[in-house]
Amino acid sequence: MTTTAPPRREAPEPEAPAVRTRRRLPRFGGTALFVAGLVVAGLLTALSGWSWGLFAVYGVVLGSLVTYVGSRVVEGSRKATDRLVTCLVSSAFAIAMVPLVSLVYTVVSNGITRLDGTFFSNSMVGVVGEGGGAYHAIMGTLIITALATLISVPIGLMAAIYLVEYGRGKLKKTLTFFVDVMTGIPSIVAGLFAYAFFAIFFGPGVRFGIGGAVALSVLMIPVVVRSSEEVLKLVPNELREASYALGVPRWRTITKVVLPTAIAGLGTSVTLAIARVIGETAPLLVIVGITAATNFDPFDGRMATLPVYAYYQLTQPGVPPQFGIDRAWTAALVLIIIVMALNVVARLISRFFAPKTGR
Amino acid sequence: MAKRIDVSDLDIFYGNFKAVEGVNVSIEPRSVTALIGPSGCGKSTFLRSLNRMHEVIPGARVEGKVVIDGQDLYGSDVDPVDVRRQIGMVFQRPNPFPTMSIYDNVVAGVRLNARKMKKSDLDDLVESSLKGANLWNEVKDRLDRPGSGLSGGQQQRLCIARAIAVQPEVLLMDEPCSALDPISTLAIEDLMTELKDRFTIVIVTHNMQQAARVSEQTGFFNLNGVGQPGRLIEFNPTEKIFSNPDQKATEDYISGRFG
DSSP states (O other): OTTTSOOSSOOOSSSOOSSOOOOOOOTTHHHHHHHHHHHHHHHHHHHTOOOHHHHHHHHHHHHHHHHHHHHHHHHOHHHHHHHHHHHHHHHHHHHHHHHHHHHHHHHHHHHGGGOSHHHHHOOSTTOSSSOOOOHHHHHHHHHHHHHHHHHHHHHHHHHHHIIIIIOOHHHHHHHHHHHHHHHTOOHHHHHHHHHHHHHHHHOTTOOOHHHHHHHHHHHHHHHHHHHHHHHHHHSOHHHHHHHHHTTOOHHHHIIIIIHHHHHHHHHHHHHHHHHHHHTOOHHHHHHTOOOSSOOOOTTSSOOOOHHHHHHHHHHSOOSSTHHHHHHHHHHHHHHHHHHHHHHHHHHHHHHHHSOOOOO | OOOOEEEEEEEEEETTEEEEEEEEEEEOTTSEEEEEOSTTSSHHHHHHHTTTOGGGSTTEEEEEEEEETTEETTOTTOOHHHHHHHEEEEOSSOOOOTTSBHHHHHTHHHHHTTOOOOHHHHHHHHHHHHHHTTOHHHHTTOTTSBGGGSOHHHHHHHHHHHHHHTOOSEEEEESTTTTSOHHHHHHHHHHHHHHTTTSEEEEEOSOHHHHHHHOSEEEEEEESSTTSOEEEEEEEEHHHHHHSOSSHHHHHHHTTOOO
């Protein structure tokens, strides 16, 4: 059919046009073909009893097929291959979005019922059934994460500076290797490490917030080191040389030239490291435990944290269980909101602190 | 305050690789000395060894003597940081500090070294350095804007202003015009002619016309083959190099009959 199609251009001038024109699908033709394939897939699925999974498989295969064949007939094989790959890539993206959207939808729809003032202002003291809140858990999470940040950012940042600015040869390679290994430590191991460490001094059964902060630091330091290292590597070497050539010592070059240039990236890397550990459950379960009352003192006694709070509300919801389960969902929602807020902060940091190039 | 540089038997290494061998030269004060030669022959390496920037690279080292007014730069009691304060450098690619304004870029050498200075003195320093670098009229109304917002030629002149603001005795320039258009190049060449009253200037260039235009003395570097160290083939007054060089290799290179 392609070969017998009459030429679209009537050529009044004798010489051939410089650019050959080809037949093309109309503007939304590709999408329309894909949707047509989807409709067929829907009909096919409906015949054999409806199922979303089956529909997705049929939809991707048939949609891509119809688009490819339709495009090949009209536009030729190169354009058809292009459209086929576009279909496959877009479908892969859509499938990847499914769990994310579904997760956010579930958490929001289940958690929204208890997202009220009481939840943010009350602890769980004396609460058996309805009511109660996560004030103590929110404060606990913030305190412990802040302490973990205080411990890991200086250590992680300085380690990254060492690796980029000073490290040489074997020692540097070994350190990089161990940082990579540390990145993969299961979080429960970090919790057990902190527990074992503090049990030496305070005896078995020790539970306090600072222990949780130490456990989280074990998880956080390698993340800070790795991401800060990448950011510091991006600082052009020319700036260091320019500084050295002015007779500026190395430590001043680092503090006054390298760090300010990289500050946006460093802020982002720290924020993302915080977001990475703020939702950790296992280590806090081991070393911090849970409590119903508000405890602001991380050096004394158990503290509540959002993930552990959600875990206990779900596994020991009380009678009737619905109230506890609702609180667990809301705790999860609050956690997601905090992480999302941190990501927004990270973006703002990188926008406002980035070196300005405006004229 | 310009000083004379005497180099004797200088060998420069990257790790075990000998990049430059046996350089003997003496560079006159208050003059422009140009270094020419094919790529990879060690001109820039030699230039960087004059203010101990060479050893910033891991594994790089130097053997031999570089003496400035009787003081050996590579003596065991000499701090490389002090050397670099006396010998400024301008690089091939303009590299103003992106986090700093034009003003801060000029006073970077003072600020970063934590020298205390009165605000009015700083203002004077900025004005005189920018005037010295022929940039003052173009930027005097926007000193608080980022230095990276200037054009390439202006950035390079900003870097020159930054280098002369610390009042060095020698100014090293590593192909300062290779990324610039002819007009900016001309501005910087004029600048060199003005600056040589106060500084000893050493410039590396690939542009032989430039060497002929600006310099009093010219050194020709060459290497015998790949993997062999570069050598200083000839060092003579510029007119002699470009009209009647002592060495056949120099003549071949200058007349374009090379290799």
